[in-house]
Structures are given as C-alpha cells and as structure tokens.
Amino acid sequence: MSAAPVITVDGPSGAGKGTVSHLLAAELGWHFLDSGALYRVTGQACLIEGVSWEDEARVAEIARGLDVSFSAAENGEVLVAYKGKDVSAAIRTEEGGRGASTVAAIPAVRRALLARQRDFRRLPGLVADGRDMGTVVFPDAPLKFFLTASAAERAERRYKQLILKGESVSLPRLLEDIKERDARDSSRAVAPLVPAEDAVVIDSTGADIEQVFAQVMKEVTLKGII
Numbered sequence: 001m002s003a004a005p006v007i008t009v010d011g012p013s014g015a016g017k018g019t020v021s022h023l024l025a026a027e028l029g030w031h032f033l034d035s036g037a038l039y040r041v042t043g044q045a046c047l048i049e050g051v052s053w054e055d056e057a058r059v060a061e062i063a064r065g066l067d068v069s070f071s072a073a074e075n076g077e078v079l080v081a082y083k084g085k086d087v088s089a090a091i092r093t094e095e096g097g098r099g100a101s102t103v104a105a106i107p108a109v110r111r112a113l114l115a116r117q118r119d120f121r122r123l124p125g126l127v128a129d130g131r132d133m134g135t136v137v138f139p140d141a142p143l144k145f146f147l148t149a150s151a152a153e154r155a156e157r158r159y160k161q162l163i164l165k166g167e168s169v170s171l172p173r174l175l176e177d178i179k180e181r182d183a184r185d186s187s188r189a190v191a192p193l194v195p196a197e198d199a200v201v202i203d204s205t206g207a208d209i210e211q212v213f214a215q216v217m218k219e220v221t222l223k224g225i226i
C-alpha cells in the first residue's frame with residue numbers, strides 16, 4: 001500500500017498556518033499534525049523539570065522521552081498533555097513560543113522529534129503544520145504551501161489573539177518577539193525556515209482567512225486531491 005498523502009503548511013509565526021491547516025484537515029477529513037506543539041511541549045517540559053532551554057544535552061533527553069498526548073475537548077479544541085497533565089494553555093503563551101523556538105534550534109531535539117512527527121502520517125491523509133514540514137519531515141508531500149505575511153500584520157494578529165485569551169501583551173514587544181523568532185528560525189543550521197522549492201507561496205498580507213483558504217482549495221483541486 002502506498003503511503004498516505006500529506007499536505008504541508010509551513011511559514012513564520014502568525015502567518016495563519018494553524019487556522020488554514022485546521023480548516024483544510026476538516027474539509028478533507030484528514031488527520032492533523034501541529035508540529036509546533038511538540039516543540040512547545042518540549043520547552044514546557046524543561047520548565048517543569050527544571051532544565052534550562054540552553055542545556056542542549058538535557059533538553060534533547062527530554063525530547064527523546066517526551067510523554068505527550070493529544071486529545072479532543074468537547075468544544076472541539078485540541079488538549080495537549082505532558083505526563084498526563086493538561087498544558088494546552090501554558091504552551092500557547094508568549095513564553096511558550098520563546099521556549100519552543102529556543103529548543104527547536106538544537107539539532108538533537110529536531111532529530112528526536114522526527115520519527116514522532118512521521119508517525120502522524122496515516123490514511124486517508126495528513127495536513128502537517130510547521131516550519132520544515134515540506135523541506136525535512138515530509139519532502140515527498142504531493143502539495144506544499146508556504147504561508148507568509150508582513151511582520152507588522154502577523155504581530156497584530158497575534159496581539160488580538162492573545163488579548164482575546166486575556167494575556168496582557170504589548171504590540172511593540174510582540175513585533176520585536178516575532179522578528180527575533182523569524183531570525184532564529186531562519187538562521188538556524190538545521191531545518192531553517194525556508195520555503196520548499198516546490199512550495200506554493202501565499203502572502204496573506206491584506207487578505208482575510210476566507211480569501212487565503214479559497215486560494216489553498218484552488219491548489220488542492222488543481223492537484224486532483226479532491
């Protein structure tokens with residue numbers, strides 16, 4: 001039997017990857033991989049276990065043995081647990097994002113999480129959201145997207161999202177954070193954030209979710225996936 005098909009959705013923070021990937025997985029009835037959540041849980045596990053994000057050997061050890069589980073809440077939201085304890089809210093904070101991008105720069109951490117990500121590939125198909133889904137984890141995916149938008153617009157989207165969750169955040173600080181994270185993700189030696197050569201690049205600056213999703217569905221149809 002041939003491997004299940006994969007559609008990859010990569011791009012920087014706040015580009016709309018999670019939103020578009022969820023919509024696409026629901027539309028196709030496919031599985032969904034939130035690879036960022038694995039890096040976020042690794043960062044969170046370090047905080048819980050008292051391991052510094054900079055201690056590469058110990059962080060890699062945590063990633064190798066990561067006791068993480070995903071389940072669906074009654075309201076349809078995805079619950080993420082570490083050692084059986086709900087960490088869904090903690091991993092989505094600004095600090096959670098910083099931790100994730102710090103531990104994600106450690107090559108041994110990326111190696112440790114590779115097989116775990118590939119295990120999500122199951123029939124009828126997988127939508128995979130991340131930074132290196134199309135370049136490293138699923139290079140043979142038949143359809144790859146790279147979503148992007150200006151840093152200012154992505155910071156504003158993130159600002160609204162965190163304010164709605166009741167976090168007190170400042171827009172200038174978020175913009176700095178996004179630029180810092182872009183630089184760290186793009187310049188790291190292993191699996192840097194770059195579009196795959198065969199990716200469809202969509203810049204959503206000034207476009208709303210419906211417009212972006214329509215563009216994505218057009219490509220899905222062109223590829224004959226539906």
Ligand SMILES: Nc1ncnc2c1ncn2[C@@H]1O[C@H](COP(=O)(O)OP(=O)(O)O)[C@@H](O)[C@H]1O
Pocket residue numbers: 011012013014015016017018019020157158160161204207208209212
């Ligand atoms: N094209 C868009 N226009 C406006 N807001 C968007 C768009 N795409 C996503 N958003 C909003 O921006 C925020 C970040 O989107 P998200 O999908 O979490 O991005 P990513 O997964 O790339 O970090 C969410 O609140 C989402 O509703």
Ligand SMILES: Nc1ccn([C@@H]2O[C@H](COP(=O)(O)OP(=O)(O)O)[C@@H](O)[C@H]2O)c(=O)n1
Pocket residue numbers: 012013014015018035036037039040097100101102104105129130131132133181185
């Ligand atoms: N495939 C992936 C996914 C996330 N990451 C890292 O994990 C961090 C958090 O990822 P995310 O997708 O949850 O974050 P957002 O794009 O939603 O801000 C990113 O800043 C990346 O540094 C990665 O390196 N590779």
